[in-house]
Amino acid sequence: MNTAASSPPQALLRRMFDAAIASAQPARCIPAHLPTPEQLGRGRLIVIGAGKASAAMARAVEDHWPGPLSGLVVTRYGYAVPCERIAIVEAAHPVPDEAGLAAAQRLLDLVQGLTEDDLVLCLISGGGSSLLPLPLPGLTLEHKQAVNRQLLKSGATISEMNCVRRHLSAIKGGRLAAACHPARVLTLLISDVPGDDPIDIASGPTVPDPTSCEDALAIVRRYGLTLPAEVRAVLESGRGESIKPGDPRLARAETRMIAAPQLALEAAAAVAREAGYAAHILGDAIEGEARDVGKVMAGIALQVADRGQPFTPPCVLLSGGETTVTLGGTGRGGRNVEFLLSTAVALEGHPRIHGIAGDTDGVDGQQEIAGACLAPDTLARAWQLGIKPRDSLADNDGHGFFEALGDSVITGPTLTNVNDFRALLIEAPDNH
Structure with a gap:
């Protein structure tokens, strides 16, 4: 009828x-993808993440994980959810700020010195690019902010914007997963990008990046962006190259899409x-x-x-x-x-x-x-x-x-x- x-x-x-x-609430999507304590064995569970949904994702992990864990996630101002064992940090989006810079450094520090027995559970959702603004050596937060503002006004697609961001970052484009080596890395993704390509969700901190500095420069030229001299030098010299497919440091990294458009x-x-x-x-x-x-x-x-x-x-x-x-x-x-x-x-x-x-x-x-x-x-x-x-x-x-x-x-x-x-x-x- x-x-x-x-x-x-x-x-x-x-x-x-x-x-x-x-349909995309973390409490609904997360539980089915968590490993069991038996699968973890004697290793530690470290929870990290970034994005507008990351705090809610962290809460869902805490609610459904029976064993010990620790970690840190960074989310947008106003998007924090109370957690007991996972630290929640708020930072700015879409233009990054000092809080995001400090949180990204803390997150990178947290995964140093892990062993093969450890498991890093990485919770990634849209918004993570600006929430993890740690720049490559020689670049500053101000450089990242200037580039971000231009990208947001340029009419570039999200894929194009994230290609540029990855090649100026100390944490995106697979660098975060590489820092976790030799631990296992399981990334749970909530997609906010057309096509659901993991490299474009928060600029792919835990997945290999097939694009290059030259690709980023082509996007800069395409939209007539004016780069600070230090930023242009990073791209033109190739110092901004990200982690490529086949890199052995990402051999134990797994990615799962748990919610999508x-x-x-x-x-x-x-x-x-x-x-x-x-x-x-x-x-x-x-x-x-x-x-x-x-x-x-x-x-x-x-x-x-x-x-x-x-x-x-x-x-x-x-x-x-x-x-x-x-x-x-x-x-x-x-x-x-x-x-x-x-x-x-x-x-x-x-x-x-x-x-x-x-x-x-x-x-x-x-x-x-x-x-x-x-x-x-x-x-x-x-x-x-x-x-x-x-x-x-x-x-x-x-x-x-x-x-x-x-x-x-x-x-x-x-x-x-x-x-x-x-x-x-x-x-x-x-x-x-």
Whole structure:
């Protein structure tokens, strides 16, 4: 029986977003991947990690590990979870700070002098790149901050940004796992990157890196970045080369993906189907300029609503990935709100299309706002307030636009991160 008409679209969209976040909660994902004390034997268990979900992951380990352990993880300010045996440090994201620098050094110190019997459990999630900003010798935190700010504004993809970061780091690009040698290393990953490549999650501190300093320089040239002389020297000299595939120090390193965008989209799809809507996942790794992706998604939604192609309404179109915003205006950016505002402009107030877009970590861009909701009357309400949607989009002011309408989605720290979540809900014609 079709029960879609009985489910208010905005409430359903928010339930879907919440389900996506819940599917990636560490308490749900961690326990099945922990070794047993018998498997560990006489060695020690050392827990390390970084990312927006790392503290919640550490808590899940403590709750389900019966034996002794010690460790340290670093997470974003506001994302700490109380732990008894694992130290939790908070630091800045997306631009690193002194707290992250000190924590990264402590983490590296913690894994010195291990034996073959020891096991390092590494908990990695999105955000770890800026939370582990330990630079190579000859570079400073200020150098890392300067490069990071340029990368964030450049329009580079997350893969490109992390390639540059890896080659300026004393801890990323497999260096952390190499420091753990000869101990075993088990890395549990919560993916926030398109394609779920471990080298791009927190810039791959425990996995080998097939890219090179020359690849990083090519990205610098591609986006016209201005590097401090010391940074350019590290890349041009090859001193920034990371740990490569086949390195014997990583022979005992294992990686497991425990949560990813696809799983989150599937959880949301189940909620939509329970409410009587067909659910279609268009992709979990969609990249590109947020406003361009918004136009494309709007075009697909209009074809569904007006032509019944390629899907018949009522239905929901789901997608994930990580778009980019090239800042040209004076607004605050935020790829999810920019996507949604671009979608709204392209839909022109279509009476049967609703939407939501948000970052599953609860932070869109540098704002403590996850994203926003879109309704058929979004443009009309903006005009009534004297707000011109196209001008807001041109100014990269999606956050200001949706805040003025009261349509921001605020979750607070979600303690996980599986990238962006986008859903467009298309009602059946007989609903109006």
